[in-house]
Amino acid sequence: MSQFNELNRYLFTDAHARGELVQLSSSFKSIIKNHNYPTGVEKLLGELLCATCLLTATLKFEGDITVQLQGDGPVGYMSVSGNNNQQMRGIAKMAEETTADTLQTLIGKGTMIITIRPSAGEAYQGVVALDQETLADCLAHYFEVSEQIPTKIWLFSDTQQQLAAGALVQLLPDGDGSVENKEKQVSDFDHLCQLTNTIKSEEIFSLEAQALLYRLYHQEQVNIFEPQKVSYVCGCSADKCLSAIAQIEPSEIKALLAEQGKISITCEYCITTYDFDELSLKSFISKVNH
Numbered sequence: 001m002s003q004f005n006e007l008n009r010y011l012f013t014d015a016h017a018r019g020e021l022v023q024l025s026s027s028f029k030s031i032i033k034n035h036n037y038p039t040g041v042e043k044l045l046g047e048l049l050c051a052t053c054l055l056t057a058t059l060k061f062e063g064d065i066t067v068q069l070q071g072d073g074p075v076g077y078m079s080v081s082g083n084n085n086q087q088m089r090g091i092a093k094m095a096e097e098t099t100a101d102t103l104q105t106l107i108g109k110g111t112m113i114i115t116i117r118p119s120a121g122e123a124y125q126g127v128v129a130l131d132q133e134t135l136a137d138c139l140a141h142y143f144e145v146s147e148q149i150p151t152k153i154w155l156f157s158d159t160q161q162q163l164a165a166g167a168l169v170q171l172l173p174d175g176d177g178s179v180e181n182k183e184k185q186v187s188d189f190d191h192l193c194q195l196t197n198t199i200k201s202e203e204i205f206s207l208e209a210q211a212l213l214y215r216l217y218h219q220e221q222v223n224i225f226e227p228q229k230v231s232y233v234c235g236c237s238a239d240k241c242l243s244a245i246a247q248i249e250p251s252e253i254k255a256l257l258a259e260q261g262k263i264s265i266t267c268e269y270c271i272t273t274y275d276f277d278e279l280s281l282k283s284f285i286s287k288v289n290h
């Protein structure tokens with residue numbers, strides 16, 4: 001499975017539609033590692049990870065996308081962020097232990113918030129209710145209401161094999177807006193969705209991208225771009241922790257050091273702990289009177 005942790009993008013040149021396929025192994029493993037999430041939570045996090053990869057691949061600029069699920073269920077919060085280089089991280093926060101395994105029973109009544117942050121320019125947000133049965137359907141609904149682009153998404157997640165995968169089909173804005181043109185687009189979109197709908201989980205988890213795309217679309221005109229690597233990058237660092245410590249009152253830093261001998265900060269995403277002793281925090285407390 002050499003092509004895993006890769007995202008493939010392609011154009012259906014006759015149908016004026018685009019497609020994406022993402023297949024993940026180690027990046028999915030990294031996101032759930034050390035968290036001891038219940039199986040249902042891991043599964044949904046795998047789906048959200050793939051969904052976020054598929055969304056970031058639709059970015060036409062440098063930037064990042066965060067997809068958050070919030071609700072009144074046992075998992076009150078789940079979030080995955082990714083950038084245009086397909087560097088991903090994510091987290092789930094449990095309100096209570098659960099054996100639930102569907103979107104509705106895990107998140108409960110809630111919303112999906114999609115935040116798009118271009119590296120240059122203003123961030124913007126789209127919010128939709130989580131009122132569809134699956135995460136994939138909620139995303140299709142998001143595209144329908146916020147962007148008015150016919151889009152369909154398929155998501156697969158297997159916690160036993162620690163594999164997650166997804167596919168997307170989306171119409172491109174096209175042509176003269178005539179009725180015939182619109183009708184052709186709708187029927188082309190339906191046709192591509194029917195083809196994609198035949199993906200079985202055992203295929204998307206085992207076939208290499210080229211073989212899978214051939215199996216699905218060999219009768220279509222497909223222009224496949226260079227695949228992109230997907231990786232888990234948390235982005236936390238000792239320097240970022242130090243900037244956070246710099247926000248604390250120097251007298252309070254001194255009191256914490258006196259009490260614990262060090263200040264420890266644990267990243268909630270990757271569970272890395274950064275320890276700072278008196279020496280490393282010297283510059284922060286030098287102004288405090290002895």
Ligand SMILES: [Zn+2]
Pocket residue numbers: 234235236267268269270271272
């Ligand atoms: Zn981290």
